Amino acid sequence: MAVQSGVYRGVSAVERAAERRGRLLEATLAVWADPDVSTTMTNVCARAGLSERYFYESFANLDAAQTAVLDQVATEIETITHEAAEAAGADPAARAIASVSAFVQLLVDDPRKGRVAIVEAAALPALRPRRTELMRHFAHRTAEAAGELRLSPRGGAEDELAGLVFIGGVAELVTAWLDGAVDATPDDLIAAAARSFLALYG
Missing domain, CATH: 1.10.357.10 (Tetracycline Repressor, domain 2)
Structure with missing residues (x-):
């Protein structure tokens, strides 16, 4: 039932997506502001600890x-x-x-x-x-x-x-x-x- 409703360990799918988006925003800020790191989707995802699949969940x-x-x-x-x-x-x-x-x-x-x-x-x-x-x-x-x-x-x-x-x-x-x-x-x-x-x- 929990899986069908999108709830996992008390956190809804919407809440999990919002948390991932927040991590990606923070990672984008960190990478973009760092002159020693190229601002790429790969580096953003690595900084956020998320796969590109989740990047495209939030951003085109x-x-x-x-x-x-x-x-x-x-x-x-x-x-x-x-x-x-x-x-x-x-x-x-x-x-x-x-x-x-x-x-x-x-x-x-x-x-x-x-x-x-x-x-x-x-x-x-x-x-x-x-x-x-x-x-x-x-x-x-x-x-x-x-x-x-x-x-x-x-x-x-x-x-x-x-x-x-x-x-x-x-x-x-x-x-x-x-x-x-x-x-x-x-x-x-x-x-x-x-x-x-x-x-x-x-």
């Missing part, structure tokens, strides 16, 4: 797995930055600093996430369109946040343009920091990004 191909990782990181960034801003209260400067601090802390805790989402995804033609969509989404959310704080009297297209400048600038700043091209502490990044946001919408 390697591009799909990498896109899923990119989306997962983007969702995490959006969630933690929004929660941090909400917890900071109504002061625009405090909210900006809290939001950027949450983002930078994510990079400090797991630099792989920043590297694959901001740096590596830009280098892959198959992922570049999705990365561009996400960058524009974050730019729009930046404009919305400024509007909610009544920081900008302009509104509309000008706020959207400012959002693109902010997100693009932060992406370049993080890229340089991850590559070791700038000598900056996490606090330096936070201060620079927060000043940029307040200046653009001031």
Whole structure:
């Protein structure tokens, strides 16, 4: 009966598939962020301890797995930055600093996430369109946040343009920091990004 219902040792087939997908996502992140390992399906499966059969259970191909990782990181960034801003209260400067601090802390805790989402995804033609969509989404959310704080009297297209400048600038700043091209502490990044946001919408 347990076999027929798909339940094995108290875990359903759906739950087992979800667990395997999670392992493959973590493996894709690890392999993709490692400069000493080729990003291939074979290496991802080896890292996850799963066969290619299970890879295809979750993803059509390697591009799909990498896109899923990119989306997962983007969702995490959006969630933690929004929660941090909400917890900071109504002061625009405090909210900006809290939001950027949450983002930078994510990079400090797991630099792989920043590297694959901001740096590596830009280098892959198959992922570049999705990365561009996400960058524009974050730019729009930046404009919305400024509007909610009544920081900008302009509104509309000008706020959207400012959002693109902010997100693009932060992406370049993080890229340089991850590559070791700038000598900056996490606090330096936070201060620079927060000043940029307040200046653009001031």
